[in-house]
Amino acid sequence: MKNGSERIMYYGKGDVWVYRSYAKPLTNLTLIPESGFVGRDNVLFGMNIKVAVSGEKFITSFTEGDNTMVVATDSMKNFILRKAGEYEGATAEGFLAFASRKLLETYPQMTGVKMTADQVAFDVLPVPGAKGFENGNLVYRYSQNEHPTAKVEIARTEEGTAILEHEGGIADLKLIKVIGSSFAGFVRDEYTTLPESYDRPLFIFLDIAWSYEAVEDALDSDLGRYVAAEQIRDIAHTVFHEQHSPSIQNLIYRIGQRALQRFPQLKEIRFESNNRTWETILEQATTGEGKVFTEPRPPYGFQGFSMTKRDLEGL
Numbered sequence: 001m002k003n004g005s006e007r008i009m010y011y012g013k014g015d016v017w018v019y020r021s022y023a024k025p026l027t028n029l030t031l032i033p034e035s036g037f038v039g040r041d042n043v044l045f046g047m048n049i050k051v052a053v054s055g056e057k058f059i060t061s062f063t064e065g066d067n068t069m070v071v072a073t074d075s076m077k078n079f080i081l082r083k084a085g086e087y088e089g090a091t092a093e094g095f096l097a098f099a100s101r102k103l104l105e106t107y108p109q110m111t112g113v114k115m116t117a118d119q120v121a122f123d124v125l126p127v128p129g130a131k132g133f134e135n136g137n138l139v140y141r142y143s144q145n146e147h148p149t150a151k152v153e154i155a156r157t158e159e160g161t162a163i164l165e166h167e168g169g170i171a172d173l174k175l176i177k178v179i180g181s182s183f184a185g186f187v188r189d190e191y192t193t194l195p196e197s198y199d200r201p202l203f204i205f206l207d208i209a210w211s212y213e214a215v216e217d218a219l220d221s222d223l224g225r226y227v228a229a230e231q232i233r234d235i236a237h238t239v240f241h242e243q244h245s246p247s248i249q250n251l252i253y254r255i256g257q258r259a260l261q262r263f264p265q266l267k268e269i270r271f272e273s274n275n276r277t278w279e280t281i282l283e284q285a286t287t288g289e290g291k292v293f294t295e296p297r298p299p300y301g302f303q304g305f306s307m308t309k310r311d312l313e314g315l
């Protein structure tokens, strides 16, 4: 975070773990053909938050060791935890905006707040009920799989506060497509040892983030235009499933196209992918069908790409 004088100056707290039970359920999603996801019960609403605050008044804490303006980062942690008890919304983006605004209202020496969150995904578990298995609402599985993310940056203005940046996202999505991916036609020169492949077992790690045309849609799911990370996750695997991929570059572009088509309320979508394609050890199993693979050796490749609605023109 840079301030007016373009100097970097901020401080804050990381690993602020917040677990709120019985938050407002996430509903009102726009249903899309690629996803059966209809909402989260938010019986457990969990986040690992990182907060950074800035303001010119903090300069003497750095230059003179003068702590008179310093809100202890320990107090910031307490502040965020208490605000989780006051939050009436259903989204992490909304909570970050709510807690950030409250910080600016409470501490005049702060002029900017940036918060990011890794949400903790709690999987609903099926339990036997009167009509077969039904969704339990008491015991949840703490998921180590992909998880939703959120980011909000706000600043004090003449009128009050303004959101400078916002983002929803999904991190650590890991997808493997067994057959139906190629990589060929790339530059061949004296440095090239990689053979062309027409049926590689493509394993990718994917982080995706998006921002909205109207920031309120990211904060307040009651407006009916919130995009759940699970829906983008499902678009990613559906596009991967449906289409032959000539490269990861093209695959993420197509995922982005589909997401922007389904959700016109989005302004931009960004990708960071890793290539973790398995190494083929046996082209043909000795008995039965199939091949044998192992983890790839380092190093790994990566791609970054952002898209807006302009990328849909001419479709």
Ligand SMILES: O=c1[nH]c(=O)c2[nH]c(=O)[nH]c2[nH]1
Pocket (backbone or CB within 6 Å): 183, 194, 246, 247, 248, 249, 275, 301
């Ligand atoms: O999808 C890919 N894109 C690349 O740019 C690349 N480079 C590479 O070695 N393998 C791959 N795969």
